[in-house]
Every structure is written in C-alpha cells, then in structure tokens.
Amino acid sequence: MSLMEKQNFFDSKAVDGLDRVDGRLKVTGAARYSAEFPIPKLTYGVLVTSTVAGGKIQSIDAKKAEHAPGVLAVISHFNAPQIPGYSEGSNPAKGQTTKGQPLRVFSDDTIYFYGQPVALVVADTLERAQFAAGLVQAQYQKASFQTDFDTNVTAADFPSQAKNRNSNGDYLRGEADAYKNAPVKIEAEYVIPTEVHNPMELQSIIAVWDTADKVTVYDKTQSLKGAQGTIAQAFKIPVENVQVVATYVGGAFGNALRTWPHEIAAVMAAQKVGRPVKVVISREQMFTMVGYRPYTWQKVGLGATADGKLVGISHEAISQTSTYEEFTEGTVNVSKFLYACPNVNTRYKILPLNVSTPTWMRGPGEASGAFALDCAMDELAYQLNLDPIELRLRNHADTDPERNLPWSSKYLKECYQEAADRIGWFKRNPKPRSMKTEDGMLIGYGMGTGSFSAGRSAATASIQMSADGTYTIQCATTDIGPGTATAMVQIASDVLQVPVEKIKFQLGNSSFPKAPSQGGSSTVSTVGSAVTAVCISLKNKLGELAIGQGEAASVKPADLTFANGQISSKDQSIKIAYADVLKKHSLPNLEVTEESKSGEERRKYSFYSFSVHFVEVNVHPATGQVKVKRVVSCADAGKIINHKTAGSQVIGGAIGGIGMALMEEAVIDNRFGRYVNNNLADYHVPVHADIPAIDAVFIDKKDPYINPMGSKGVGEISLIGMAAAVANAVFHATGKRVRDLPITPDKLV
Amino acid sequence: MEKDQCSVPDENLNENSGSSRRDFLKKSTFLSAIALTPVSLVTAAEKEMDEKLAAVFEKVPLKLEINGVKHALSVEPRVTLLDLLREQLQLTGTKKGCDHGQCGACTVHVNGKRQNSCLTLAVMHDGKKVTTIEGLANGADLHPMQEAFIKHDGFQCGYCTPGQIMSAVACIREGHANSETEIREYMSGNICRCGAYPNIVNAITEVKNGGQKV
Numbered sequence: 024m025s026l027m028e029k030q031n032f033f034d035s036k037a038v039d040g041l042d043r044v045d046g047r048l049k050v051t052g053a054a055r056y057s058a059e060f061p062i063p064k065l066t067y068g069v070l071v072t073s074t075v076a077g078g079k080i081q082s083i084d085a086k087k088a089e090h091a092p093g094v095l096a097v098i099s100h101f102n103a104p105q106i107p108g109y110s111e112g113s114n115p116a117k118g119q120t121t122k123g124q125p126l127r128v129f130s131d132d133t134i135y136f137y138g139q140p141v142a143l144v145v146a147d148t149l150e151r152a153q154f155a156a157g158l159v160q161a162q163y164q165k166a167s168f169q170t171d172f173d174t175n176v177t178a179a180d181f182p183s184q185a186k187n188r189n190s191n192g193d194y195l196r197g198e199a200d201a202y203k204n205a206p207v208k209i210e211a212e213y214v215i216p217t218e219v220h221n222p223m224e225l226q227s228i229i230a231v232w233d234t235a236d237k238v239t240v241y242d243k244t245q246s247l248k249g250a251q252g253t254i255a256q257a258f259k260i261p262v263e264n265v266q267v268v269a270t271y272v273g274g275a276f277g278n279a280l281r282t283w284p285h286e287i288a289a290v291m292a293a294q295k296v297g298r299p300v301k302v303v304i305s306r307e308q309m310f311t312m313v314g315y316r317p318y319t320w321q322k323v324g325l326g327a328t329a330d331g332k333l334v335g336i337s338h339e340a341i342s343q344t345s346t347y348e349e350f351t352e353g354t355v356n357v358s359k360f361l362y363a364c365p366n367v368n369t370r371y372k373i374l375p376l377n378v379s380t381p382t383w384m385r386g387p388g389e390a391s392g393a394f395a396l397d398c399a400m401d402e403l404a405y406q407l408n409l410d411p412i413e414l415r416l417r418n419h420a421d422t423d424p425e426r427n428l429p430w431s432s433k434y435l436k437e438c439y440q441e442a443a444d445r446i447g448w449f450k451r452n453p454k455p456r457s458m459k460t461e462d463g464m465l466i467g468y469g470m471g472t473g474s475f476s477a478g479r480s481a482a483t484a485s486i487q488m489s490a491d492g493t494y495t496i497q498c499a500t501t502d503i504g505p506g507t508a509t510a511m512v513q514i515a516s517d518v519l520q521v522p523v524e525k526i527k528f529q530l531g532n533s534s535f536p537k538a539p540s541q542g543g544s545s546t547v548s549t550v551g552s553a554v555t556a557v558c559i560s561l562k563n564k565l566g567e568l569a570i571g572q573g574e575a576a577s578v579k580p581a582d583l584t585f586a587n588g589q590i591s592s593k594d595q596s597i598k599i600a601y602a603d604v605l606k607k608h609s610l611p612n613l614e615v616t617e618e619s620k621s622g623e624e625r626r627k628y629s630f631y632s633f634s635v636h637f638v639e640v641n642v643h644p645a646t647g648q649v650k651v652k653r654v655v656s657c658a659d660a661g662k663i664i665n666h667k668t669a670g671s672q673v674i675g676g677a678i679g680g681i682g683m684a685l686m687e688e689a690v691i692d693n694r695f696g697r698y699v700n701n702n703l704a705d706y707h708v709p710v711h712a713d714i715p716a717i718d719a720v721f722i723d724k725k726d727p728y729i730n731p732m733g734s735k736g737v738g739e740i741s742l743i744g745m746a747a748a749v750a751n752a753v754f755h756a757t758g759k760r761v762r763d764l765p766i767t768p769d770k771l772v
Numbered sequence: 773m774e775k776d777q778c779s780v781p782d783e784n785l786n787e788n789s790g791s792s793r794r795d796f797l798k799k800s801t802f803l804s805a806i807a808l809t810p811v812s813l814v815t816a817a818e819k820e821m822d823e824k825l826a827a828v829f830e831k832v833p834l835k836l837e838i839n840g841v842k843h844a845l846s847v848e849p850r851v852t853l854l855d856l857l858r859e860q861l862q863l864t865g866t867k868k869g870c871d872h873g874q875c876g877a878c879t880v881h882v883n884g885k886r887q888n889s890c891l892t893l894a895v896m897h898d899g900k901k902v903t904t905i906e907g908l909a910n911g912a913d914l915h916p917m918q919e920a921f922i923k924h925d926g927f928q929c930g931y932c933t934p935g936q937i938m939s940a941v942a943c944i945r946e947g948h949a950n951s952e953t954e955i956r957e958y959m960s961g962n963i964c965r966c967g968a969y970p971n972i973v974n975a976i977t978e979v980k981n982g983g984q985k986v
Contacts, residue, residue, distance in 0.1 A: 046922040049930030050914065050937060052865015052905035059864035092826045149859050150850050223869045223877055223931040223965050273867070273931025274965050306870040504928030504966045671925045671971060678967030703874040703963060711956040714969040 040667045041523060043509045045271075045502075054271045057241045058227035058303050065229070066095055067149045068292050068302040069156040070285060071142040072311070073134045076377045076696025077168030080132040080141055080161055087158040088144055093151035095296045097159060098288070099142040103129035104295055106287065108257035122183035123348035125380070128284035129291070134163060135347050136379050137696040138311030143288050145296050168377035170696040172318050172343055179341045179374040182351045194359055194369040196424070201335030201366030205326025209402045213323065213395040214763035215746075216688040217343070218316040219309065220384050221708060222503075224273020226313050227303040228286050230293035238290060239266040245279040246540035247499045247533040253282040254290055267533035272503040276679075277383035278313040279503070280542050285312055310689060310701040314382025317342040319354060319391045323399040331409045333364035333418045338396065342388075344373045345380040352388030357743075358396050360425040360631070361474055362418040377696050383542065385679055386742040389475055394683075397471040397747035398762065401754065410453065411470055411751070412439050423629035431628035432726040432735075434659040435472070438635040441720055442470075442657035446637040455758035464641040464650075467756025473634035473744030477661070477726070477735035478545035481620035483536035484553035486515075486561050488613045492588065492602035494519065494526045496557065500538035500550045501531055504675075505738060506668035507546055513664055514551050514732060518558035521588045521601070528554075536616055544632065544736025547664060548729060549619075555731040556619040564615060566590060568604045569597050624728045633659040634740035636677060636748040642756040647771030649753055651681055654717040656745070661726040661735035673719035673741040680745020682709045686765050834898055838863070839907025847894050854878045854889040857904060865905040865934045869963070876962030879935035879942075880904050886942035888961075905934035908941070916984045917941050920975035928966035936962045940976045941986050949980040 048054040073080075085097035109127045128140055142159050146152035169175050185192025202208050229241040238258070244250045247267045255262040272279065285304055293300040304312055324337040338358035344350045355369035386393075404411040419436060422429050443449065451468045452458055458466035484498040496515055502508055511528040519526070529535065538550050566583045569590045570576060578592045591598045605613055639653040656677050663669045686707035692699045700706045719741075725733025746764060753771070754760050761770045831846040838861065847856060854871075857863040857880070866889055869877030873891035880889045881903040908915045917940050920926070927933040939962045943949050948958035955976050956969075964972065979986060 042922050043925065045930070046927075047914070047918075049927055049933050050905075050918040050921050051909055052863075052934045054930050055864065056867075056931060058868075059858070061862055092823045092830075149855055150848055154850075221965055222929065223867070223875060223963065224929070225868060271931075272929060274929040276965070303868070306872065306874075502929075504930070506928070667925050668928075671928055671966075671968060674970055675928060675967030678969065702872055703870045704872070708963060708965060709967070709969070710960040710963055711969050711973065712960040714956070714967070716952075716970050716973075 039665060041509055041513055041665055043506050043668065044512050044528070045508055056224055056227070056271045056273050057229065057243045057269060058301060060229055060241045062229055062231060062299045064298050066145050066147055066296060066298045066300050067152040068143045068145045068289055068300045069152040070140045070288070070302065070304060070308060071144065071156050071159045071161070072308065073137060073139040073141050073161070073163070075134055075163045075165050076137040076170060078134050078166035079164045080134060081164050082162045083142055084160040085142065088155040091151065091155040091158060093147040094144060094155045095147065095298070096145045096292065097142055097155070098129060098145070098292055098295060100129045100131055104291060106130065106257050106291060107259040125348060126284045128288045135345060136311065136377050138308065138379070140284055140288060140312070143292050143302070145292050145300055168696050170376050170378055170691050171693040172320070172374065172376065175374060175376065176320065176341060179372040182349050182371070182373055184351070192371055194355070194367065196359070197366035198335070199368040200324065200337050202324040202326025202337055205334040206329050207403070207406055208324065208326040209399060209406055210322070210324040211399055211402060211762055213321045213398060215316070215319045215391045215394060216764060217318045218384060218683060218687045219689050219706060220276040220278040220313070220315065221309060221703065221706065222274030222276055222278065225303050225306065225309060226279070226283065226285065227301070228289045229299055229301045230290040231299040232293050236260045237264040239268065240286070240290065241268045242286060243272055243275070243279050244269050244282070245272065245275050245501055245503055245542055246281070247501060247531070248537060249280070249540055250282050250286070251533040257287055258290065265533070268531060269501050270531040272501050275503040276385040277387065277542060280383060280540050283313050306703060307701045310698050311379045314380065314384070315689065316384035316391070317344065317350065317381035321354070321391070321395040323395045325399050325403045327403060327407060331407050331414050331417045333362055335366040336362070336364050337368050338392070339370045340392065341372045341374055343376050343378060343381065345378055346375045348380040349373060350381045352383060354388035354392040357389050357392040357474060360420065360423050361396065361472065362415070363420040363424055364418065385676070386475070386739045389739065390683070390743045390746070393471065393473055393743045394746040394750070394764070397744055398750050401469065401747070401751040402760065412443060412448065415439065415472065426629050428627065428629040431477070431624070431630045431728040432661065432724065433631070433633060434722040434724055435633040435635070437722050438633060438657040438659050441722070442635045442637045442655045445718055445720065446639060446653060446655045448637060453755070455755055460641060463644060465644055465756040467640045467642060467752040467754065468637070469748045469750065469752025469755055470635060470637045471744035471747030471751060473636065473740040473742070474631050475544055475736065475739035475743055477548065477630040477632045477729055478543050479548040479552065479621040479730055480539050480545065481618060482538040482549045482553040483616060483618040484550065484557040485536050485614065485616040486557045488561060488601070488605065490602055490605040490611055492525060494521065495529060496526065496554060497529045497535040498538050498550055498553060499530070499533055499535040500546055501541045503541055505546065505672050506665065507541070507550065509668055510547050510664045511550060511554050514554050515558050518555050519562065520586050544738040544740070547732070547734050548736060551664070551732050551734060552619040552730045553617060556617040557615055560615045560617045561613065564613060565601055565604050568608055569599055628728050630729055630735070632661070632735040632737065632740045634744060636680065636745045638748040638752045640749065640752040640756055642753060642771065645772070647768035649685055649766060649768070649771070651713070651749065652715055654715065655720065656717065656741060657720040657722070658737055658740055659722045660737040660740065661724070661729060662733035663721045663723045664732065664734055666721065669721065669737050670719040672737050674717045676738070676741020677717050677745050678709050678714055679742045681713065681749060684746040684749035684764060684766055688765050832895055834895055836897060837901045839903060849893060849895045851894050852890055853880070853892050853894045853897060853902070856894040857889060863904050863906055867931055867934055869932065875932070876939060877932050877935040879938040879962065881938060881942060884945070886939055905938060908937065915941070916979050916982065916986060917975065920979045921972070924971045924975040924978065925968070926972040926975040927964070927968050932962060932964045936964060936972055940972065943976060944980050944986045949976055952977060
C-alpha cells in the first residue's frame with residue numbers, strides 16, 4: 024500500500040480540535056522541563072560572564088569563590104579540562120554557519136563580546152553557586168571593539184560561502200535595478216533591530232556522566248540528534264553514548280536549534296567534578312548566549328507600470344553577525360518568488376560586530392525580508408492609487424517565478440478574500456488619517472503577506488502495538504509548543520482507525536528513531552509522514568497475519584478493509600479486531616519501524632505555505648500610542664490536522680509579529696558593547712493588555728503532493744508579514760511611514 | 773528617610789555579615805579540629821567541618837503549609853520561595869522565567885493571594901499557607917480553571933501556564949475579571965511568549981461566567 028493511496032486523509036472531522044494530549048500534565052505542573060529532573064547528588068553551575076566587549080582575559084581571581092562554602096570547582100580557561108573535539112579543529116558546537124567557528128567555551132583568553140562566559144562556578148546548592156559566582160574577579164586587557172551597526176556598515180561583506188562560489192550570492196532575474204526606469208517607483212530603507220527569542224523557559228541543562236564515557240543530558244533543545252552529535256563530537260565519545268532528553272521544551276522559537284557553549288560547559292563541568300551539574304542561564308544571559316534575530320538594514324526598490332504591474336524589484340540587506348562566526352539567513356529570498364516580476368535582483372551582506380552569534384528566530388530572515396517587501400508594496404500601492412490587495416492580485420505569481428515550477432498548491436488569493444471580508448477591508452476609507460473613533464483615536468487598516476518554504480525531510484518512527492489494543496509510537500522529535508504529540512496521535516488514529524485514547528506518542532528522547540530538528544515549520548510534514556508510514560506498515564502486517572495460512576489464505580491484502588479497529592475482507596471470510604490478530608497468533612505485541620522521506624515531487628513542484636494578515640489599529644493622535652484592535656490572519660497551510668492547536672499557533676505568530684512591529688528591540692550601549700535592556704521589564708514583549716481577540720482562519724485545503732496528510736507548515740507564516748501589516752495600518756491611521764522598527768510612540772509624534 | 777522595621781542598624785552590619793561569621797566558624801572549627809584530630813587530617817577536616825557548621829548555623833527554622841502539607845524546614849535566609857519549591861521540595865510546577873518578578877511564571881498563592889515567588893524570600897512566610905499549581909486540583913478532579921485552559925488551549929509550550937493559572941484564579945477571586953479588558957489588565961503580569969493570550973482570556977471569562985467556586 025503506497026502512502027499516497029491514503030487520499031481521504033482527515034476528511035472525517037472526528038478528531039479535529041482534539042485537546043492537547045499533554046494538556047493535563049501542563050496545567051497541573053506535572054510536565055517536566057529540562058531543569059526539573061530529580062537527579063541524586065546534583066550540583067549547580069553558575070556562569071560568570073565578561074564585562075568587556077573585546078580583549079583578553081588577563082587573570083581570574085577565583086580564590087574567594089573556591090573557598091566559599093559548598094564550592095566544588097571554579098572552571099575557566101586557566102584550568103578547564105581539554106575538550107578533545109576543540110583541539111582537532113572540528114566543529115564541536117556546530118550550527119549552520121558558513122564560516123568561522125562556534126565559541127569554544129573556556130578554551131582561550133579571547134573575549135569576543137560583552138557577556139561571554141569566562142568561568143563556571145559549581146557548588147552543592149544553587150545559592151552557594153550564585154554567591155560564589157559573584158566572588159570571581161576577572162581582569163581584562165581591553166581591546167577596541169565595535170558594536171555600532173551604522174558606523175561600521177561600510178565593513179559589511181558577502182558571506183564567505185557565497186564568495187567561495189564566486190557569485191557573491193547575488194541573485195539576478197532579468198535586468199538589474201529595472202525599477203529605476205519604471206513609470207512608477209518607490210525606493211525605501213527599512214531597519215529591524217536585534218530581537219531576542221526570550222522563550223519563557225530559560226535555557227537549561229542537567230549533565231550526568233553515567234560512566235567515564237557515557238553521558239545523559241536533560242537539555243533544552245529543538246534538535247535531539249543535533250545535541251547528541253555535537254556532544255559526542257566534542258567529547259570524542261560514540262554517538263550512542265550520549266543520551267539527550269527533552270521531554271518538554273518551554274518555548275524556543277529557534278534558539279534551541281543549535282548546541283550552545285553553556286551546554287558544553289555543563290557537560291565538561293560534570294566530568295570535572297564527578298557529579299551531575301545543572302546549569303540554568305539567567306534572563307540576562309539569554310540575550311548573549313543563545314542567539315537572537317540580527318539587526319538588519321534593508322533597501323527595497325519597486326517599479327511598476329501605471330496600471331500596477333511590477334517591472335522591477337531590487338532588495339538589498341545587511342545583517343549583523345559575530346566576529347568569530349558567520350551567520351546568514353534568507354532575508355532577501357521572499358523578493359525572488361512572492362510576486363510575479365520579470366526583473367529581480369537581490370544582494371545580501373553580513374557585518375561582523377563584537378556581539379554573540381545570531382541564530383534563526385521564528386520566521387527567520389524571511390520575516391525581516393517580508394517586513395521590508397510588504398511595506399514597500401503598500402507604499403507602491405499608495406503611489407499608484409491602487410488598493411494594496413488589488414496591487415498584489417495584479418502581481419500574483421501563478422507559478423514560482425524563481426524556480427520556474429508550478430506551486431504544489433497555492434490559495435493565496437482565497438486568503439486575501441477571506442481575511443479582507445472578515446475585517447471589513449473594503450468598507451474602510453483608504454485615505455491616510457481619514458478615519459477616527461468617536462473618542463478621537465486615529466483608525467488604521469493594514470495588511471501584509473507571508474510565505475515560507477513548506478519543507479519535508481526524512482524521519483523514522485516506530486510503533487508498538489500491544490495485545491490489549493494500545494499503541495505506542497516513538498520518534499526523536501520534540502515539542503516546543505505547537506502540539507506535536509497531539510497532531511501525531513490524530514494522524515495515527517486516522518490511519519489506523521483506532522480511537523485517540525488508545526494511542527500514545529512519545530518524543531523528546533534521542534534514543535527514539537531519528538527525526539530532524541523541530542524547525543522551519545516542517546514537523547507535521549516530516550514526522551507526520553513517518554507516523555503515517557509506520558501505521559500503514561503495521562496495518563499491512565496485521566493484514567498478513569489475519570490472512571494467515573488457513574481458509575482465508577486466498578484473500579488478497581488489497582481486499583482487506585481496516586475500520587473501527589477491525590480488519591474485514593470483502594467476502595466476509597475475515598472479520599477480526601486488530602487486538603485479536605495478536606491473540607490468535609499468541610503475540611504479546613507487534614512492532615514496526617519505518618522511515619519516510621520526500622521524493623521526486625520536490626523537483627517537480629515548488630512547496631510553500633502562504634498567509635495574509637489584516638490588522639486594525641487605533642493610534643492616539645497626541646501621544647502616538649498604538650493599540651492593535653483587531654487581527655485577522657488567514658493561512659494556506661494545506662490540510663489542518665488540528666484546528667485548535669494550529670489556530671493557537673497562528674494567534675501566537677500574530678502576537679510575535681505585534682511585538683516585532685511595536686515593541687521589541689534589544690538596545691546596546693555602544694560605549695560598552697553591552698545590552699541595556701536585557702530583562703523582561705525593559706525588553707518589551709506583548710502582554711495580555713496589548714492583545715485583542717485574534718481571528719485565525721485556515722483555507723484548509725490539501726496540498727496534493729507534499730506528504731500523505733496534505734499538510735504544509737504554519738509556524739513561520741503565522742509571523743511572517745505581520746509586522747508589515749501593523750506598520751501599514753499605522754501609516755493608514757497617521758499618514759506617517761515608520762520604516763525602522765519598533766514603531767514606538769516617539770516615532771509618531 | 774526613616775528606616776523601616778526590616779532595616780539593620782549600621783553598626784551591626786559587619787558583625788552580622790556572612791563573611792565575618794564564617795571567619796569565626798573557621799577559627800573555631802580549626803581549634804576543635806586541632807584538639808581532637810591527628811595533625812595529618814586537620815586540613816581536610818577543617819574544610820569539611822567548616823562547611824557542615826556553616827550549613828547548620830546559616831539556616832533558620834521555617835514552618836510552611838504547602839498545598840495542605842505542613843513542612844518544618846531549615847533554610848538559608850537567602851533562599852527565595854521559588855528556589856525552595858523547585859530545588860529543595862521538588863515542586864517544579866512553579867516556574868522560573870526571569871527571577872526578577874518581571875514575567876509571572878513563578879506565581880503562587882500565599883495565604884490565598886498571588887505572589888511572585890521569585891521575588892520573596894522563603895523565610896518571610898513563616899507560618900503561612902502556600903498553594904502551588906500542584907495543589908490546585910482536588911485530587912483527580914481538575915480545578916475549573918485548569919479544565920478551561922485545556923478546553924480553550926490557553927497554552928502552547930506550557931511553561932508560563934502554572935503561573936497564568938494561579939494568576940487567573942486569583943484574578944477572579946480579587947474581583948478583577950468583570951470584563952475582557954479588566955482581565956487583560958490584571959493578567960498583564962504574566963507573560964506568555966507563545967502568545968496564548970486570547971485563549972487565556974476566553975478560559976478566564978468562561979470560568980468567571982460559569983460561577984463555579986474558584
């Protein structure tokens with residue numbers, strides 16, 4: 024039975040809207056996150072960080088700390104055990120960086136950025152470790168450093184990887200800068216400041232050496248296999264000797280996709296003190312140790328004919344990275360495919376500064392890029408005196424203009440229509456600063472488009488069926504919040520035709536069958552396909568056993584029907600419950616493992632999810648305070664497995680986009696290279712009072728090619744395009760175009 | 773400025789500081805060690821004994837009733853209520869999100885009132901009743917707020933959830949759940965980075981309107 028035979032996937036709404044299978048554990052406090060495992064003889068590690076942004080560590084006076092009660096070790100580069108993987112020039116804390124090497128914790132005296140770990144104090148209680156960490160005195164030989172983007176921007180260069188291909192990474196379709204000669208054109212610069220993921224759970228790890236060459240880590244990660252491989256490589260032990268447990272992850276949004284220095288430090292410390300070590304980094308340290316969305320400058324030029332057909336798009340971006348590692352992302356990608364346009368050129372550069380390395384943050388570079396592109400589209404629409412939706416419809420890409428392939432599925436036009444109707448788009452007066460509430464607040468409507476690659480890679484799942492009719496599926500994926508286990512239980516229930524209560528989905532352990540990182544909106548697509556495959560495989564096995572050697576042996580597998588937990592043949596010679604098949608053959612259980620991956624279809628079609636965000640804001644005319652009053656987000660994410668949890672994801676993404684548009688900005692004091700708002704009181708994220716009811720809508724139509732479920736991803740597109748929608752709404756309300764985020768009141772008065 | 777009753781007179785500061793007491797303990801331990809122990813073991817014993825003594829002398833007795841269970845504890849005065857719950861009593865349902873009272877993940881009830889447990893020392897609550905998320909349900913029966921959070925999907929990753937729920941219950945008890953606007957205002961100390969706010973407001977509204985005892 025081929026996977027694609029399962030055409031009727033989720034046509035039944037029987038399990039849609041299922042409550043989260045782990046909901047009870049989460050509301051009772053019983054769900055265990057990585058810092059919460061009770062480990063005997065546990066010790067606590069607290070990191071001491073640099074107070075300069077560049078230079079060398081001259082000395083570290085650890086005497087007082089070492090003599091403080093309960094202290095087991097003060098580890099710095101002066102006494103740290105060698106990390107074997109460090110000395111071999113390999114990449115012991117790898118991530119998808121194009122050049123440079125990840126920060127090698129405690130390996131030498133170089134300071135690259137303010138807040139870099141310089142020592143780890145290990146003590147027998149948290150309080151003792153914290154107290155002793157405060158006693159460590161480091162002396163530095165200061166060197167000059169650069170953290171100011173604007174004054175250093177001329178030093179920006181092409182990523183090494185692009186330079187190695189002799190292409191600089193520039194993209195050109197048709198003629199470069201064609202917009203400049205168009206009848207109608209706009210050219211504008213946009214800035215997105217550094218934003219920090221700031222999941223509510225602090226990055227945490229407990230490292231336990233079980234034997235001299237075997238370690239277990241309870242680690243906050245989105246990538247079990249990634250963490251496993253990285254730790255194995257760093258400590259030169261076999262991969263199977265590293266067990267990574269991440270049963271629950273308290274949010275991550277990208278910052279747990281790679282293995283960071285504090286994780287290596289904890290594993291190293293546990294080895295040194297001969298006891299388990301727990302390291303929970305502080306909220307302040309979350310700003311410098313686990314990545315962030317990089318400060319990005321962009322310039323967009325759009326040119327169109329008088330009737331609103333795009334003639335040229337030019338999109339240029341410069342993003343900051345660290346001095347020791349190149350981080351790149353797809354900031355300008357969105358301009359290559361989102362709208363039909365014969366002439367497109369993009370350029371992407373990076374600027375090394377004395378900061379820590381950025382990483383992917385929800386929507387990653389595409390979210391930064393879509394902010395610029397879709398604000399520019401709004402500006403062009405006003406220039407053309409055309410409705411912003413009409414402009415987008417006139418330039419709708421019916422096929423992928425970048426790869427010259429048909430879309431696997433695309434219902435973007437339906438998204439525009441549905442969301443516009445819901446918010447009452449066409450009832451507004453499009454003239455800027457033309458609408459007011461009764462109490463004098465300026466009303467604005469804005470919209471933005473989002474799109475992100477709908478990925479699918481390889482994953483393996485196992486299923487064990489017990490004779491009591493229960494099923495346990497295992498896969499080494501994680502759940503950072505979307506409700507992975509819930510969706511997988513639904514998929515298995517649908518394929519197996521057994522009730523959800525009979526099925527358990529276990530994740531969060533590297534010893535389970537292989538899955539990729541939970542990132543890039545591809546978990547349902549990738550892991551869901553493996554779950555489908557393993558369930559089909561189990562059914563086939565049950566079918567073979569049911570046919571058996573007896574009188575029913577003439578029945579062909581294709582003649583079997585699987586429904587309501589029963590196998591039956593067309594001629595009714597077989598009619599047996601799944602569980603009875605096992606009993607009949609005296610099998611205590613039946614176990615199957617299957618891998619599933621994408622195939623040829625990825626060469627024939629272009630796979631993307633799409634979204635549209637509409638926003639209504641109120642702006643106080645005197646103070647410039649912006650209040651988001653209504654949001655409608657409509658997503659084309661293929662078939663929706665669970666409208667409740669997917670809806671929550673869309674709502675959450677929209678809220679992330681509101682934060683991006685109106686609040687979030689990590690501010691660095693360039694005199695010291697230090698963040699001045701590295702806490703949740705000063706780094707503003709949306710709170711209850713900032714957020715209205717949000718209408719999350721799905722087109723909910725299957726993608727015929729992506730995977731057996733027909734599901735595309737929803738995580739990124741729920742945020743991508745949202746900041747543009749808010750910024751465009753603020754323009755409509757006030758007549759003022761704010762192109763540097765966040766749109767704080769001072770920029771409107 | 774007038775000093776409040778908690779402040780320590782300046783002249784006692786040095787005497788009462790941890791380091792001077794530790795110096796005294798070190799000396800006394802050292803002396804007793806010399807008197808009772810062979811010379812070769814003096815150094816090792818000195819350090820270990822010092823730590824044991826420090827551990828005893830630096831702790832104070834504390835009585836707390838947590839989720840209906842009476843605890844007679846001995847804790848260091850610097851231990852926060854949050855760290856006591858999470859690190860010493862294994863009540864890890866209460867979460868640490870910022871340790872600065874800025875996110876609300878650590879919200880518990882102390883004598884029925886919501887409190888950021890990271891922002892208060894455990895010893896300040898001698899004799900008080902603490903309720904954490906683990907103590908909210910009535911045995912196997914979930915509290916109506918817990919039920920409502922599941923029904924309305926008032927969470928994603930689940931990390932802020934215990935704090936949100938403890939705050940939500942208090943919000944209704946305080947009489948601050950009379951409209952969605954009021955709920956949003958009085959729940960704004962609890963940050964949810966996954967963005968479950970609208971669902972949380974729906975859950976609280978339903979419980980409030982349901983009229984069940986919270």
